[in-house]
Amino acid sequence: MLTVAKDSAKADAAVALGRYGPEKACHSGVVRTKRLKKTDPAKRMMWVAHVVAIRDSEDREAFAELFAHFAPRVKSFLMKSGASPDMAEECAQDVMATLWRKAAMFDPAKASVGTWIFTIARNRRIDILRKERRPEPEELPWGPEAEPDQAEALVLQEETQKLGAALAELPEKQRTLIEKAYFGDLSHSEIAAETGLPLGTIKSRIRLALERLRHVMK
Amino acid sequence: MTEIKHHLTDALLMGYAAGTLPEAFNLVVATHISMCDDCRAALAEFEAVGGEVMMTSESAEMAEDSLTATLDKIANAPSAPKVRPRTSGLFPTPLQDYVNGDLDAVKWRKIGGGVSQAVLPTSKGATVRLLHIPAGTAVPDHGHRGTELTLVLQGAFVDETDRFAAGDVEVANEDLNHTPVAEAGMDCICLAATDAPLKFNGLMPRIVQRFVGI
Numbered sequence: 416m417l418t419v420a421k422d423s424a425k426a427d428a429a430v431a432l433g434r435y436g437p438e439k440a441c442h443s444g445v446v447r448t449k450r451l452k453k454t455d456p457a458k459r460m461m462w463v464a465h466v467v468a469i470r471d472s473e474d475r476e477a478f479a480e481l482f483a484h485f486a487p488r489v490k491s492f493l494m495k496s497g498a499s500p501d502m503a504e505e506c507a508q509d510v511m512a513t514l515w516r517k518a519a520m521f522d523p524a525k526a527s528v529g530t531w532i533f534t535i536a537r538n539r540r541i542d543i544l545r546k547e548r549r550p551e552p553e554e555l556p557w558g559p560e561a562e563p564d565q566a567e568a569l570v571l572q573e574e575t576q577k578l579g580a581a582l583a584e585l586p587e588k589q590r591t592l593i594e595k596a597y598f599g600d601l602s603h604s605e606i607a608a609e610t611g612l613p614l615g616t617i618k619s620r621i622r623l624a625l626e627r628l629r630h631v632m633k
Numbered sequence: 634m635t636e637i638k639h640h641l642t643d644a645l646l647m648g649y650a651a652g653t654l655p656e657a658f659n660l661v662v663a664t665h666i667s668m669c670d671d672c673r674a675a676l677a678e679f680e681a682v683g684g685e686v687m688m689t690s691e692s693a694e695m696a697e698d699s700l701t702a703t704l705d706k707i708a709n710a711p712s713a714p715k716v717r718p719r720t721s722g723l724f725p726t727p728l729q730d731y732v733n734g735d736l737d738a739v740k741w742r743k744i745g746g747g748v749s750q751a752v753l754p755t756s757k758g759a760t761v762r763l764l765h766i767p768a769g770t771a772v773p774d775h776g777h778r779g780t781e782l783t784l785v786l787q788g789a790f791v792d793e794t795d796r797f798a799a800g801d802v803e804v805a806n807e808d809l810n811h812t813p814v815a816e817a818g819m820d821c822i823c824l825a826a827t828d829a830p831l832k833f834n835g836l837m838p839r840i841v842q843r844f845v846g847i
């Protein structure tokens with residue numbers, strides 16, 4: 416079962432990333448993922464192909480699908496972080512507009528589309544709610560022009576998938592603490608003080624997922 | 634650069650990934666990550682955790698015209714920002730953005746004992762400063778009320794716990810009383826952030842503190 420899913424994901428990824436002509440890439444992805452679970456690596460590769468379609472041909476259909484899937488979650492994330500519904504709506508729109516504008520900077524060998532959107536949403540939240548600058552690490556020397564390696568991209572998506580599964584399997588209490596940390600309900604010192612729980616948990620139960628992910632990202 | 638021995642803690646990396654640290658801490662974290670591939674990889678993991686948390690929580694309903702409004706924003710927005718080129722010099726790019734230049738652009742103020750500082754502008758909640766400690770000089774013995782992050786940019790210092798060279802970051806909390814001493818040879822330049830005023834253990838420094846606002 417596992418191997419089958421993996422192989423079909425690989426085949427999909429090859430199609431999705433191999434042909435940058437957006438129609439074929441997206442449609443094959445859409446058809447295939449209908450039969451797969453929501454969080455399958457194949458689905459993740461489909462989102463990657465959608466971002467590529469926006470980058471290469473300003474594909475509005477691909478954007479509409481990304482929007483339908485991600486924007487409501489971004490909005491919910493912002494509301495849980497303290498934004499009013501109106502502000503969260505406005506922000507979620509900004510985040511999705513940023514995805515379009517920065518499509519060329521997305522590197523699927525470094526992050527899943529969900530991770531990437533999370534970082535955009537987080538930065539927007541700091542902008543709007545805290546009205547602060549956000550110092551970012553300097554870019555690594557390789558440019559975004561370089562085409563990411565397809566196999567690397569697939570492995571990264573698979574590992575992120577496993578990380579998500581590991582998080583989902585956490586006991587409710589521990590999961591809630593991790594969520595609180597990301598929704599901004601725990602300060603740094605509270606995170607440090609709670610180390611025994613969420614981070615200790617990450618270290619033991621999710622360590623493997625994280626280690627594989629790190630290996631892939633290097 | 635020599636190998637980095639002292640890294641950011643998981644709590645700091647998680648806080649930076651979540652976007653919940655004060656701006657002053659963010660600057661130290663971003664500057665260290667610019668110098669450290671290990672912490673850059675660890676940050677990517679914590680961002681992946683954030684992505685999964687966001688993607689698996691329930692979704693909120695979007696406004697009816699949301700997609701159209703977003704497409705309008707895209708049509709009216711300026712084109713994509715260019716990736717900033719890496720700057721050369723001693724300071725990594727995020728720090729240069731706050732200094733408005735490299736080492737030669739820093740406006741130092743003497744704070745006694747040969748030590749100089751330059752406070753960088755950030756939002757409230759924590760402060761961040763550059764420290765210039767002449768080779769062989771000690772920073773007065775002090776403790777911490779909150780957390781203090783000290784990132785070495787040039788030279789090295791030694792305190793009761795260990796030696797910290799370029800790229801190393803020391804994370805100190807209430808438990809640590811220390812007297813950092815710059816090594817002989819090269820002046821030590823550090824980026825230090827605190828979320829509470831330092832506690833100096835001698836009387837004189839406490840008086841100095843009132844004037845210089847450490």
Ligand SMILES: [Zn+2]
Nearest residue numbers: 640641669672
């Ligand atoms: Zn490090």
